[in-house]
Amino acid sequence: MQLELRIRAAAYALVAALFVTGGTWWMLDWVGALAVGSAWRQTGAYLLMVHGGASMLFLLLLGALIPLHIGVAWPSRRNRKTGLITLAATGVLVATAFGLYYVGHEALRRWTGVVHATVGFALPAALAAHVLIGRRRRAEQPELLLSHGERGPRRRPLGRDGRRLVGSGRRGH
Numbered sequence: 001m002q003l004e005l006r007i008r009a010a011a012y013a014l015v016a017a018l019f020v021t022g023g024t025w026w027m028l029d030w031v032g033a034l035a036v037g038s039a040w041r042q043t044g045a046y047l048l049m050v051h052g053g054a055s056m057l058f059l060l061l062l063g064a065l066i067p068l069h070i071g072v073a074w075p076s077r078r079n080r081k082t083g084l085i086t087l088a089a090t091g092v093l094v095a096t097a098f099g100l101y102y103v104g105h106e107a108l109r110r111w112t113g114v115v116h117a118t119v120g121f122a123l124p125a126a127l128a129a130h131v132l133i134g135r136r137r138r139a140e141q142p143e144l145l146l147s148h149g150e151r152g153p154r155r156r157p158l159g160r161d162g163r164r165l166v167g168s169g170r171r172g173h
């Protein structure tokens, strides 16, 4: 279902902020610019501070998306595959973010960071595929457009000519 502009804008802005701050931190770390004594070390700390703050707002957004978006779209089966991929990616990111705070074992924490960053780098692509495929389907089948609070229509099979194979569900008098 089409999301309200404010929620859509918040989703794009937060994913972009998480991607830029997390990705920049990762690159700085990779080139060794975050070592003790480096001039970039403080920048690295600020980047993670903004990243952590954005992740808290992202959790609020995710909480809102469950009833406003996922719960409404789910019964229609539209866009489920890419929706589930996006949801699974955010689930892994939240779980590994918890691990980044609380895993004490050094090697395990390092791997938690690798999984988090890898899935994080893939998240914008998953979301873009989800949005673009959803829009294309909506353009092809505008009758499936849902509004807030409406339950999704179940898809009925189509014949070769594109017509429904079974009736509309309405009965004549």
Ligand code: HEM
Pocket (backbone or CB within 6 Å): 001, 002, 003, 004, 008, 011, 065, 069, 070, 073, 074, 077, 078, 079, 080, 081, 082, 083, 084, 086, 087, 090, 127, 130, 131, 134, 135, 138, 145, 146
């Ligand atoms: C964390 C997970 C998810 C996020 C962040 C997300 C976000 C979005 C966004 C931003 C759009 C574009 C809306 C627009 O253009 O108006 C969209 C479209 C859509 N999403 Fe999701 N989504 C998620 C999971 C799901 C799931 C699990 C489903 C289940 C079926 C789903 C179903 C849809 C559908 C049907 C559309 C097409 C809407 C349309 O253009 O008519 N989404 N999603």
Ligand code: HEM
Pocket (backbone or CB within 6 Å): 015, 018, 019, 021, 022, 023, 025, 026, 048, 049, 051, 052, 055, 056, 058, 059, 090, 093, 094, 097, 098, 100, 101, 113, 114, 116, 117, 119, 120, 121, 123, 124
């Ligand atoms: C959008 C893509 C994302 C990318 C590229 C990304 C990348 C990163 C990276 C590289 C780190 C540092 C890892 C380390 O310490 O080894 C990190 C930390 C973290 N990430 Fe993400 N992340 C993303 C999304 C998310 C999301 C969706 C959440 C949670 C909702 C999240 C929450 C956190 C938290 C809480 C930390 C720990 C911050 C700290 O140590 O102060 N991230 N992220």
